[in-house]
Amino acid sequence: TTEIPDDDELCGRGLPTTPFDRTALTTIGPYSYDPAAWKPWTHRPYCIEANEEPWCVYTNAASPKGHGISIVTTPEVAGSTLNILEHPFDQKFFAPDKLYLPRPYKVVDIPGKGQGVIATQKIEKGKAILVDHASILAAAEYPSDVMREEVQDLLATAVNRLGEPEKVLGLSKKGRGEGATDAEDLLLTNSFTVGIQGKEFIALFADLSRFNHDCKPNAFIYFSETTLAMTVWASRDIEPGEEISITYTTAGLPSKERKQALENVWGFKCQCSLCTASPEVIKKSDDNRAKIKAYQASIPKLAEEGNFDGALKQAEHMFELVEEEGLADQMSDMYEYPARLYYQVGNLDKALEYTLKVKREIDGFGVPGKFGQEKLQAMDGIIRRLEKEIAMKKEREEQFKKQAKMKGKSGRAMRQVLEGARP
Numbered sequence: 001t002t003e004i005p006d007d008d009e010l011c012g013r014g015l016p017t018t019p020f021d022r023t024a025l026t027t028i029g030p031y032s033y034d035p036a037a038w039k040p041w042t043h044r045p046y047c048i049e050a051n052e053e054p055w056c057v058y059t060n061a062a063s064p065k066g067h068g069i070s071i072v073t074t075p076e077v078a079g080s081t082l083n084i085l086e087h088p089f090d091q092k093f094f095a096p097d098k099l100y101l102p103r104p105y106k107v108v109d110i111p112g113k114g115q116g117v118i119a120t121q122k123i124e125k126g127k128a129i130l131v132d133h134a135s136i137l138a139a140a141e142y143p144s145d146v147m148r149e150e151v152q153d154l155l156a157t158a159v160n161r162l163g164e165p166e167k168v169l170g171l172s173k174k175g176r177g178e179g180a181t182d183a184e185d186l187l188l189t190n191s192f193t194v195g196i197q198g199k200e201f202i203a204l205f206a207d208l209s210r211f212n213h214d215c216k217p218n219a220f221i222y223f224s225e226t227t228l229a230m231t232v233w234a235s236r237d238i239e240p241g242e243e244i245s246i247t248y249t250t251a252g253l254p255s256k257e258r259k260q261a262l263e264n265v266w267g268f269k270c271q272c273s274l275c276t277a278s279p280e281v282i283k284k285s286d287d288n289r290a291k292i293k294a295y296q297a298s299i300p301k302l303a304e305e306g307n308f309d310g311a312l313k314q315a316e317h318m319f320e321l322v323e324e325e326g327l328a329d330q331m332s333d334m335y336e337y338p339a340r341l342y343y344q345v346g347n348l349d350k351a352l353e354y355t356l357k358v359k360r361e362i363d364g365f366g367v368p369g370k371f372g373q374e375k376l377q378a379m380d381g382i383i384r385r386l387e388k389e390i391a392m393k394k395e396r397e398e399q400f401k402k403q404a405k406m407k408g409k410s411g412r413a414m415r416q417v418l419e420g421a422r423p
């Protein structure tokens, strides 16, 4: 039966989450008044019509972790590509031994930056500081026939239907965007862009939103398409009292480009330690970053030309600079260059050393997801092969030494015989 509830805002709130039946969305889906058809959503999907297809808000007000999640997308995307629909909402964190509980930080006022996050204990490199499930995921783009007021309506509904709307409404808002509504301003000030199955979404994470940006951050974020959670990882040891920061831009940009990105996309002037450092320090860092970029282009070129020694020299220098700029965790992929190059020149020990570095960076931070897993498996395969080749090489060398010793012995024996034979 499809009885129309008195208040469809509240109807179904708190329903236990059950495995999702995708036919419900694609057949009766958003238009049904039967709460059974909304599962795992706790509200009747709220939709606006558009030429091609409707755009809707899907909310589960209680999960994950009690604060709720609203997703703004089309029924087709919701029904066919959003991974979340195939996974239990409250999926456990994949590496609980790596996660600090309770949280190892507190939120305080930070001069020049509003609020921010300060470590309350020593935090070790490679450990997780926070796992934060998205509160809102909204499509980054809409067709031209969808009016701005309609998107504003969808976003406002997405916020208001959350289990604790006040938790996100209390986040900082910078008065961004001309004629922006509260929900738009909230998203413009606080959200991150994430990819889910090749589609771009703007994502709001209530707790992550308190972490400020730094151009030389001590932590980094990783988004899981499977759990729709963002994890904050410590990229170096962090002392109690230190601010915990992440980067809002692509890692490794020089000062002019990152200032532009922060002002255009995020709408603020960066006050981080690097941006407020002396002109000499900023110049040195810019030079380092420019060199890293140039090396990224020249190393593969040199290798292609067969100049392995030249390529390796540059790769070694590039890593010194990467470490100096505090970018190692963001650029672990680049350790693959020297690994390959050392293999080409037959230095298997060095090739293994760099392959282990790549593995340590991926594994150390426990980056989950399909890509991370595949990469780890590939690394394991390469490591096994290198170890085998090194063992075989050692064996050959041992045999060679033995043979040389034998030759030496027989040589001596011959000499002794000859010497002994002398009168």
Ligand SMILES: C[S@@+](CC[C@H](N)C(=O)[O-])C[C@H]1O[C@@H](n2cnc3c(N)ncnc32)[C@H](O)[C@@H]1O
Residues within 6 Å of the ligand: 112, 113, 114, 115, 116, 171, 172, 174, 189, 190, 191, 208, 209, 210, 211, 212, 213, 214, 266, 267, 268, 269, 270, 271, 272
């Ligand atoms: C996602 S919020 C971060 C938390 C925010 N500071 C708060 O009070 O809730 C982003 C906003 O924080 C401020 N912010 C973050 N990083 C900053 C930085 N490096 N320099 C200056 N302001 C920063 C900016 O006002 C920006 O719009």
